Each structure stands twice: as structure tokens, then as C-alpha cells.
Amino acid sequence: MTPPVRLAVGGLLHETNTYASGLTPLERFHRASGDALERLLAGSQHPVAGLIAAARARGAEVAVTFGAEATPSATIAAAAYQELKRQLLDGLRAALPVDGVLLALHGAGVAEGVDDIEGDVLDAVRALVGPGVPVAVLYDLHGNLSERMCRAADFTLPCRLYPHTDYGMRAQEAVDLLLRRLRGEVRPVTALRRLPLLLALTSTDPGFAPARANALCAEIARRPGVLDCAWFHGFAHADVPTAGAAVVCTTDGDAALAQRCADELALWIWQRREDFRPPLLAPAEGVARALALPGGTVVLNESADNPGGGAPGDGTHLLRALIDAAPAPGTCCFGMLNDAETVQQAIAAGVGRSLRVRLGGRLGPLQGAPIEAEARVRALTDGRFTNRAGSMLAGVAFDVGPSARLEIAGIDVLVISRPEQVFDPEPFLLHGIDTARRRLVCLKSSNHFRAGFRGLPIVTVESAGLSSADVATLPRQRLAAPAWPLSDAAEFSLP
Ligand SMILES: [Zn+2]
Incomplete structure (x- = not known):
């Protein structure tokens, strides 16, 4: 009998509003490890709980490592971020050897001097586990997706719904994809396409524009060879170079197909950007x-x-x-x-x-x-x-x-x-x-x-x-190129 697959689960979640004054200290984070973390979240719809439950349900041996989260707030203090990163990596190191890693990250975390904490964390995780251990990441769709985040992980999976009531379902999909990869059934390749779009916080409930984008996502995800297709709404309230919406598509070994699908959805969203303009009622x-x-x-x-x-x-x-x-x-x-x-x-x-x-x-x-x-x-x-x-x-x-x-x-x-x-x-x-x-x-x-x-x-x-x-009212210093709706000069074209 083959031993069960051993998976490490952890999380670090902070949505950073860089316009908020001051810094977010370590004390603002709820932190827990191992059994205490599992007990704290047991039975809940928290993304870390979803990953633990889904991995156990599929018969995996689960090493619950470390989890930290704070209510969205100002930029994380440098020392606080270094401590959170250390605890996350120490937890993972103590769990080694593992066959795979499952992480819940927000995607819009910013610390003093670190614009992209998820990219930074994932590079460190990759360096720790090596190139052969697959890593799947479950994100909040309000993440600002960077190339670095995508590159370091095998699966980049934002939740699809806002309110985020689908973490449990997305966690199951993350675990299933990771297990298929471990069984050698799929060879994931991921493409992303970032958009110069700074969207207001907009629900995916029926009647809102994101619901129609999600319908196209679902259609693309059913195509032969496509493993997952989803999009990040982004978080406009962070003044970082990667702020904005982005599409991410994962296929089974077909990089060109992944890019074509990501581009198709990105163009669809861009052409309908006026539908994403929020009503502004006094x-x-x-x-x-x-x-x-x-x-x-x-x-x-x-x-x-x-x-x-x-x-x-x-x-x-x-x-x-x-x-x-x-x-x-x-x-x-x-x-x-x-x-x-x-x-x-x-x-x-x-x-x-x-x-x-x-x-x-x-x-x-x-x-x-x-x-x-x-x-x-x-x-x-x-x-x-x-x-x-x-x-x-x-x-x-x-x-x-x-x-x-x-x-x-x-x-x-x-x-x-x-x-x-x-x-x-x-x-x-x-x-x-x-x-x-x-x-x-x-x-x-x-x-x-x-x-x-x-x-x-x-x-x-x-x-x-x-x-x-009204995201156009937020002053910006860090954007790499003009973005809609701040500027009519914003352009999006596919290479
Ligand atoms: Zn969110």
C-alpha cells in the first residue's frame, strides 16, 4: 500500500490599503499554528479551513503549519512582515518533507519596502521546498496579481465570488488539481494577462458586470486542455505598480492555449469596462x-x-x-x-x-x-x-x-x-x-x-x-502606466 500524500497547509492574509495612515503592527494579526490553528477555524468557511478540510477529505496526510490574518488596514510594518514570513517559513520547514504545499494568501499585501508580499513569500517557499514540490495558492479575488506570484506557484487560484462564499469549493478544486499533478495526470502551465483597470469593489451577484465575466471564465474552463480560468478584480486602494485587474489561466501543458484564453477574457473585460463603473449616490x-x-x-x-x-x-x-x-x-x-x-x-x-x-x-x-x-x-x-x-x-x-x-x-x-x-x-x-x-x-x-x-x-x-x-479620487505615484478610469489615455492591446 502506498503511503498517503503529505500536504502542508498554511496562510498569510492581509489586504493592505496603502492610503490608510500609519503602519499595521504585528499585534493586529491573529496568528496560530498547528492544532491551535485547526481548532480556531474548524468547521468555518475560512480559506485555510477549506484547504485543510479538502485535503483531509481526499485522504491526504495534512501538516497544518502557520496562519496569520488581520482585518484590512495600512501598510504592514517592516519588522512585522519579516516576523510573519519567518513564522510561515519555519512552520513549513518543520513540516518537511512534504509532497505538496497548499497556501491561502490574499494577494494585495504590502509591507514597508515590499510591494508584493505574496511574490516575496512564494519565492521563499519555492526556495525552501525546491522546484519539484507543487505549490497551489488560493487567493482573494481582490489580489493584485504579479508575474512573480504566478511564476513561483504551480496553481494560482483566486476565489470567484464576491462576497467570497466559495472558498470551500475553490479549496477543493485546489486540492484536486494538486493531487492530479502529484499523480502525474497533468502538467500545469499558467499564463496571466494584467489589465490597466482599477476597479471599484463590485459584487459578482447576478446583475453586476463581474457575474458576466465569470460566466465567460466558466465557459473557458470547460474547454479541452484547460484546467482553470479565473480573474482577479484587483485592489485599487493599494498604490503599487501591480495594482489592477488580471486574468489567470492554467492548462495541461499548453502554454499557448493558456495565454490565448487569458487574453480572450482580458480583452472581453477591457471592452466592457464602462459596465464596471460604480453608481455614486450621495x-x-x-x-x-x-x-x-x-x-x-x-x-x-x-x-x-x-x-x-x-x-x-x-x-x-x-x-x-x-x-x-x-x-x-x-x-x-x-x-x-x-x-x-x-x-x-x-x-x-x-x-x-x-x-x-x-x-x-x-x-x-x-x-x-x-x-x-x-x-x-x-x-x-x-x-x-x-x-x-x-x-x-x-x-x-x-x-x-x-x-x-x-x-x-x-x-x-x-x-x-x-x-x-x-x-x-x-x-x-x-x-x-x-x-x-x-x-x-x-x-x-x-x-x-x-x-x-x-x-x-x-x-x-x-x-x-x-x-x-470613486477610485479616480485616490492620488497615485506608483502606477507603471495610465489606467482606466483614472485616465482616458489608458490603453490595452494584445501583443
Ligand atoms: Zn476580497
Whole structure:
């Protein structure tokens, strides 16, 4: 009997918003190794959990190495990145010898002095395991794909859906491809085509332009000889030379076919770029539009101050517009505003008491003026909740620190102590709010919340913020060539 295939699994995930002020220190990363990492993620839809589960399901012997992740934020401090890289490599080294490596990386990680941390990590992984050990990488589709990343791995597989609810499925595909490669059934060759396109964060739900690009991906992936075809939306909120969308195609030994397919999809996306232009609705207009919709609950999301895109999450633009609209008391809720200082004041006041707050607007020039108001403390919690089934990252536990439900002008506002986007109703429920009974549920998130609030009408507003959909407003110094929609001089042609 042949021994089982031995696979190492690890991960390093950070979406770096280089426009955010300061640096991201090591303490912002959740880190775990071996059994502790596996226990932490067990049963969840986290990409590392998906790789572990898929490898075990296929009968592989799995060496769980090291995983680290932080909520999107500013450029990673140099020393922090070197420590994360060291821990990842040490974990992998301790697992050797292995037949293959499975990694979950984000793809848009930037550290001080390292524009492309994934390319840097993968070169080091390749040097460690040698040229003969296949490496498969599962990415967030918001990665900025570089040639270096592609070259160092045998399989470059971004998730296909945004909200990223397909990590489990993509992990299975990654494991299956790696095992086919190990059995000698396929000889993967990968081609990429980068596009001079800086896209706003746009869902792949039906009706959005990326869904149509995904349909072409699926058609290409079914062609003879093609093993995988997918595309990275890119992350426009990183000012790095590789920022932008990219197509990646892997075939069985046919480099020319891989390039033809990548080019076909890249050209298709480029020719339809106007379809990717986001609507830009001002907060007051958005509130009016949402309140005018007939029927039950409407979700109103503020994309520009999305902590899931590296923004501070204490912006007051949408909340102010909501207060100004004076909706009936008790009909609207808002989550989650990152303001640890106000939470501490609410804790000092106590549940049921009122206090004067100066809420938000502290963490940067785009965040709007603080909201000065009378607030009543309705609930205080530890800010711990777990994403529910069906949500993005279902089963993953979150800790947003001490939290308060404040009632301001008849609106229930969740105030938290660490930046985090809203994925589903769980943080509201934690504070005694049933979102299904509210007329308006307002939240800070760009698209991931769509999985957790499926079936409800959604109105998206564009306020100022570090994750603005209006990517042309972000100053740029690092782009290698003109890019759409920043410049009409942007060009794309196939060689
Ligand atoms: Zn993403």
C-alpha cells in the first residue's frame, strides 16, 4: 500500500490599503499554528479551513503549519512582515518533507519596502521546498496579481465570488488539481494577462458586470486542455505598480492555449469596462431613496468607509444623513461605528443612562465631523459573535472589542472598539436588535454583507472614505502606466 500524500497547509492574509495612515503592527494579526490553528477555524468557511478540510477529505496526510490574518488596514510594518514570513517559513520547514504545499494568501499585501508580499513569500517557499514540490495558492479575488506570484506557484487560484462564499469549493478544486499533478495526470502551465483597470469593489451577484465575466471564465474552463480560468478584480486602494485587474489561466501543458484564453477574457473585460463603473449616490439621496422603497426592511450600505477595505470605520457621513432625515424612532439601526473612546464613556455611564457623545470622525480627514448628540445606552457587550451559516466567512468568530448600542435621535447605533465591517445580522442580534423588524438597516461594508442579508433590497451610498468606489479620487505615484478610469489615455492591446 502506498503511503498517503503529505500536504502542508498554511496562510498569510492581509489586504493592505496603502492610503490608510500609519503602519499595521504585528499585534493586529491573529496568528496560530498547528492544532491551535485547526481548532480556531474548524468547521468555518475560512480559506485555510477549506484547504485543510479538502485535503483531509481526499485522504491526504495534512501538516497544518502557520496562519496569520488581520482585518484590512495600512501598510504592514517592516519588522512585522519579516516576523510573519519567518513564522510561515519555519512552520513549513518543520513540516518537511512534504509532497505538496497548499497556501491561502490574499494577494494585495504590502509591507514597508515590499510591494508584493505574496511574490516575496512564494519565492521563499519555492526556495525552501525546491522546484519539484507543487505549490497551489488560493487567493482573494481582490489580489493584485504579479508575474512573480504566478511564476513561483504551480496553481494560482483566486476565489470567484464576491462576497467570497466559495472558498470551500475553490479549496477543493485546489486540492484536486494538486493531487492530479502529484499523480502525474497533468502538467500545469499558467499564463496571466494584467489589465490597466482599477476597479471599484463590485459584487459578482447576478446583475453586476463581474457575474458576466465569470460566466465567460466558466465557459473557458470547460474547454479541452484547460484546467482553470479565473480573474482577479484587483485592489485599487493599494498604490503599487501591480495594482489592477488580471486574468489567470492554467492548462495541461499548453502554454499557448493558456495565454490565448487569458487574453480572450482580458480583452472581453477591457471592452466592457464602462459596465464596471460604480453608481455614486450621495448619502442623503440614498437615505431618501431607501425610505421611499415600499414594504419591509431595506439595507443601506456605506462603501467608502468599509473597514473590510482598510478604512477606519468611524466615518459619520451616512449616520449624519440618517439623523437629518429624522426617521420614525425605533425603525432604523446602524452598524458598526468604530469609536473605542465613546464605548468607554458608555460603559462608564451604564445601561439605561444618557450621555452627551462626540461620536466618530476622529480617525482621518475623510471621516466627517464627529456627531455631537445626546445618546442613551441601550446595551453593552463584549463584541464577540460568530458569522452565521450562509454568510461570508460563516463560522468564523469575530471580536470587535467592548461594544455599545446607543440610541441617538431614535436610531440604534452600534459602536465598537476595533474596525470591522458588517457581514450579517449577528452583531445587531448580540445587542438585542432584530434587523428583520427594522425599516432601514444601515451598515459599513462594500459587498460582503450581501451574503448575510440575501433577498433584501439594497441601496449603496458613496460618501468620502479610504475605500471610496470613486477610485479616480485616490492620488497615485506608483502606477507603471495610465489606467482606466483614472485616465482616458489608458490603453490595452494584445501583443
Ligand atoms: Zn476580497
